Amino acid sequence: MKAMILAAGRGERMRPLTDHLPKPLIPVAGRPLIGWHLAALKAAGIDEIVINTGWLGDRLHQQLGDGRAFGLSIAWSDEGWPALETGGGIHHALPLLGAEPFLLVNGDVWTDVPLAALADRARTLPAQDLAHLVLVPNPPHHPRGDFGLAGGRMIPACAESFTFSGLSVLRPELFADCTAGAFPLAPLLRDAAIRGRVSAELHAGQWLDVGTPERLAALESLLSPNQEQAR
Template identity: 60%
Template structure:
C-alpha cells in the first residue's frame, strides 16, 4: 500500500466513509461483542489516537504493543495472550473488508468443541492469490492440502491453547494451524460474500468503486 502506508497504518485507510478497522468494530458491536484487544504495530500510535478506549464504538479496547520489528501474527498473539483470556476469541486482520455475518461466527465460538483449536473463514481465491491456502473436507481443514484450495480470509476463531508451548518471539501462525489441522482440530467455513484484502492501491480503488456502486443502487 505504499506510499499511503508510509504515513498511516493500513487499518486506518478509509472505505465507505469509515476506516477499515472501524467497519469491524461497528460490526462486532452489533453482533454483541463488548471487549476487543487490538494489536498496536506499524504506526500504532495513530491507531490508538483514532480509536482510543473504544467508547465511541460501544466497546472496551485493550491495547497490545507489538513493537518493532514486527512479531508476525503468531508472535503478536503470543504477546497479547495475557489480555485474551481462556475462551476462544475471534481474530480479524485489520486490513481486510468483508460483509461477513459476525453473529454466526460468534455463535460458533460460543459453541466450541473442546478438542478444537481453530476455525478458519475461507474465501474464493482472489486474482493475486490463485493457488489458495487450505482445503476443506466435511467442514474440516485437511493437511496436506488438496488441489481445491481456498484462501484464508484473515478471519478466524482461535482457541488460546493453540499458542501453548510457543516462545515470545516473531513467528507466523500458519504452521500452528497446519499442525492442528493434521490432528483434525481445525474446522472451516466458506464465505461466499464480499471480502477484500486491501493490500495494494489497485485493490483499494476497486473496493471503493464497488461499495460506491452498491450504495448508489436504489432500494425497492
C-alpha cells in the same frame, strides 16, 4: 466474547500512503478501514476488542482511544517495530484475550461474513478443536489458495485449496507450546489440522484483501453507495 483485530503490519504495497498513516486508518467510504470492523463487531454483540499495534501504533491509539466513542472497550497489545507477525502478535496478546475462544479479524480485509454466526461458533467450539477458519474462493492475486476443506474440516494439503479469509475462531491452547517472539500463524494451524483439530467453512459472499491501491479502489467503489451502513 472477545475479538482481536490484527493491525500491526507495515502495508508495504500501499506505500507511500502508509509511510505516515497506519494501514487500518486508511479511509474507505467515509470511515477508516478498521472502523468497518469495529462497527461489524459491535453489531454482532462483541464489545471487547483487542488490537495489536506495530507500525505507527501511536496513531491508532490517538484515533480509537479506549473505544468508548464506538460503544466498545478496546485493549491495546503494543509490539513496537518490527512487529511480531501474526502468530507472535496473537501470542503476545493472550493475557488480554482470556481463556475462552475468541474471534480473530485480519485488519486489512473486508467481508460480509456474518460475525454474529462466527461468535456463535466460538461459543460452541468443540473442546477438541483448536480453531475454526473461514475460507473463501481464491482471488486472482492468490490462485493457489492456502488450505483444503473436506467435511467441515481443514485439510493442510489438498488438490483443491481455498484462501484463508483472515477471519477465524481461535482457542488460546493453540499457542500452548509457543514462546515469545515473531512467528507466523499458518504453521500452527497446519499442525493442528494434521491432528484433526481444526474445522472450517467456505464463505461464498463478499471478501476483499485490501492489500494494494487497486484493491482499495475496488472496495471504495463497492462501499461508497452504502457508506451509511455497517456491513
